[in-house]
Amino acid sequence: MEKKVKNFGYSVTRDRQIDFDANNHDVGKIVALAEPTLHLCISCGTCSATCTASQFTEFSLRQVILLVRRGETKGLLKEVSKCMLCGKCQLVCPRNVSTRNLIIQISRALCNHEVSGSAMLKP
Amino acid sequence: MQKHIVVIGAGPAGLESSANLSNLGFRVTLVEKEEVTGGHLNKWHALFPSLASGKHTIEAIVKGLNPGIKIQTATKVTGIEAVNDYFTVSGHNGWQEKADAVVLTTGFQLFDSHRKEEYGYGIYENVITSADLEKQFASGKEFVNRQGKKPERVGFVHCVGSRDEKVNNLHCSKVCCITAVKQAIEVKQMIPEADVFCFYMDLRMFGRHYEELYKQAQEKYNIQFIRGRLSESTEDKDGNIIVKVEDTLLGKPLRIKVGLLVLMAGMEFPPATKALTNMLGLKNVSDGFIQPLDEVLHSNLTEIPGVFIAGTCSGPKSVSDTMADARSAALAVAEYLK
Amino acid sequence: MTFDLFVLPFFFGLIFLTVVLVQKYSRWIAMMDSSDRVKAGMALFSVNLLKSIKEVVLESLLHRKMFKRNPLLGYMHMSFALGWLLLIILGNLESRVYSGGHINPPYYPIFLKFFIHDKRVLPFELFTLPGFFRFIMDFILLFVLSGLVLALFKRTRSKWFGLKKTTQHNSFDKWAITSLWLIFPMRLLAESFTAGLYQGGGFLTNTLGSIFDAILPLQYLAYPAWWAYSTMLGIFFVTLPWSRFMHIPTEIVLIFLRNAGIEQGKYPGSFSEIELSSCPRCGVCIDVCQMNEVDKTSSTAVYLIRSLRDQQPDKQLNANCMMCGRCLQACPVGIDTLGLRVGARSVDNKSIAMDFSYLKKQPFVGEETGIVYFAGCMGHLTPGVKRAIVQIFNHAKIDFTFLDEDGSICCGRPLKLAGLREAASKLVSENTRMIKNTGAQLLVTSCPICLKTFNNDYQLEGMKVMHHSVYIDKLVTEGKLALRPEELKAVYHDPCELGRGSGIYEQPRNVLKQIAEVADVAEEQENSLCCGGSIGELAMDFTQRNIIRDNALKILCESKPDLLVTACPLCKKTYDSANCIKVKDIAEVVAANLVSVKHQPKTTEMVEQG
8 A cells, every 4th residue: 555755854835836726717717708818818928018017017918817817816906907908918919819808807807706705715 | 635734833832843744744834923933932042941042942943844844934824714624824915825724833922021010110221021131141242230230139020920810810821930040040150249039929840950950049059039029119229129029938028129120021822812713713711821622631632623732822831841742733633634 | 628537647647757857857966066066057047048048949859960960860850849849839828818818737738629619710710819829730730740650661761861770679668659659649639539520620630520520420539539648648758757758858958067067077977867868769879880880789879878877787888889989979969978988887897996006206307398299109009100200300300309209108098998087097197297297388199099188188287289190280381391292092081089089180181182182081070980999999809890990991992092091000000900001190191201391482382371
């Protein structure tokens, strides 16, 4: 019978990992339903290169989209609140992602999530 | 009676198909809209991955042509009509031929980089295209930018007019990635002290020896690859181009000044050819290129018996792929006329 | 005899309606900002009142705007509104002829012919007072009925009325309209039957009465007809407050408040509620809306307003609008459809809070020049326009500061259009500070979106804001720029925010006409189409945007021009992406055709004279 080693002598820092299984994927599902182009992003970074807000602060729509897709929604609301909705990203996106609606839908989903958070969060 | 085949377009695909068909015993007429044969290859200094000369390559292909082939240059095909079991092909200058089969080797057109205004082509002098760069290489002159200076930095922008729905081109043009690597190396060979950067979304090194060339670019020439697609460029007082990308692997916006920016223009189906395919009733799918009868089994056949396709009219291809496709088209025609 | 039981449906309906209206009006007054209430009170005793009365007569009664759109449609609406009002007023006067000038109970004039059976006095009928009223009342009834016939035709032949699509009504509206349509035929029958029985009535009711008398037992039919007439009136009055016909009493209030200088303000508020209730659902806004092209008729202004009035807001519906303002232009009532949409969006997005605290206040560094140029966010994606502006400024030897050469923050209008007014105001104050710091007297911008918000939402005290097309026109007029004509046929596309949004139509055309032949476009100036690139639209995907773009291009390119000229970076990029015609900004066309002023004295003279 296989015996499990409890401690190899090092402790694994779980915080470093994207714990995909434990993450919250509801936001991604809700957003994708409202704005299906969420799935079209190829992470080329054109949006974040042209982004007005990213000239002044750390903000990348490309990363926001990935974080939503991976279910990494902690602290994300603060991220999306930096957007000025100017629409430059939408004008340069090679995949025709509706970036402005994505921001709005992500914000809405996260707000609803924070209001009724406990119901949606897995233990 | 000897069957007659009209091949439309005398680029590498048309030349190679004609050579093969003629060798197989058919009477071949090769029509070309330009004064000379050779197509885009005439303007291409060197080919990847071996850096073989474009001029020599086209000369070698032409050498293989049977003298029996009738070459009709300076003739723009304006009409193809299916009549019973043959086709009538006619040109703008009154030229007309009857054919038992038609091979379309009409090729591609280079994406017009003016359409990406935010990249500055046609606005900033030091923004050029990959085709412009080949011309510069071919001229044999000293490598300088538009201010007559040796650029300290040269940037290559991948995917210009390809993988970009803002210009209605979702498709990948296939050859630009490796062309950029090739041209980056060539620039480095000419100005060893220059820093060369490639801005890419994905590096698609699909062909034999492509990855090796990429590795060489890293190892021998220290070419830097930055994963990020250009959003826009501006010009400074000295004519340098300031490039805006996100270094997506670092997750930070990046600004960089280059003395010369090269846009890797992609391949498109030429609208002029669309008139021909419309006339025949051929299907151009969403990417604009001609759809073969079956992409795996019958890649040279079309929905119309007797009409064959080869080369880049059925999608972006490298020169070597085009050559192979041209030869396979010749066999398909032979089988059809058997 | 001055009473009969049959008047009760009408009478109670009227009382019910009055109570509901009083309740509604009191609510609106109570909800109003105190400053607005003062404004409204003042307006009651000023020339504003006369202005309002004039507007009510022209628009609510005569339906002038409707007539302009389509004479048949105008006549139809006028016959109902004006005809009914005249029936009420003249009916009242007529009733006083018989009551010795006394005021009668409200039902009495309405059902006068039931109570008074005055015989005709031929051949001098028209020269007697009762005879005159009999004639005129019949005539007006005929006028109203002619409108009714047209309304019936409109059901199946809406194209005659200049409408391709008409409003799909809900069941409440169907009840109301059925009763409304039956009121006048019932009145005709009731009056004709009675006229037949007593040989009274005017030219219409008398003639019909005699015919009916010959074929029908009128003694049994007349009384039920009066019941039916009264009942229809009753049903109409009871359904009115919840139907589209609420616009009848509300539109007048709206006109008055608007003339008093009251604006939409907060949403929801009393003004927005009054606007919502003022919509007659005539459907004029449906056809002009480009959303039809992508099967989004359900998001046109009329349905937006209905959903908001019925308190059934739909986020998708609210988001699907390019805010081009074509409905605003077409609306015969002048409802601020865009403001309502923004209001609805502000409710949808009220949970979204933007945080721009990362914007660190920085002093303006640069030379003060008097003139600053602001390309705007989108302008940075059209370097051709930026370069052209710099060339033009340099050519005219004008010192200027390129304010956002190195980028800037957004003007705030996109946020405002998304209903995020509070977030927008943060950007407005940041930009205001930056712009004021330059100390300039003139701000020239390339972006009509920025222009609109600079002029409407910024307090720039003393600084003029101009779109570059206006500034170029000014330079040309002042002889500081001379242009070379070119063999070129061009069409000009009015950007929504520049044209309808800021009223700038002529200046870019004036400039363009000096260079190229400018061909007419079927839909231009106030009726210009949206390019489809709008930042006002929040949710539409690019497949649909491209359909709208391509349809607009079709109309723009009807005359097969060589060049499409516009004056907005967003329009330019949108049209350019279709790759079907060369697209240039007016500044680029100018920059390519600059000539030295000295060598072209004639051109300058001509301009100055013109």
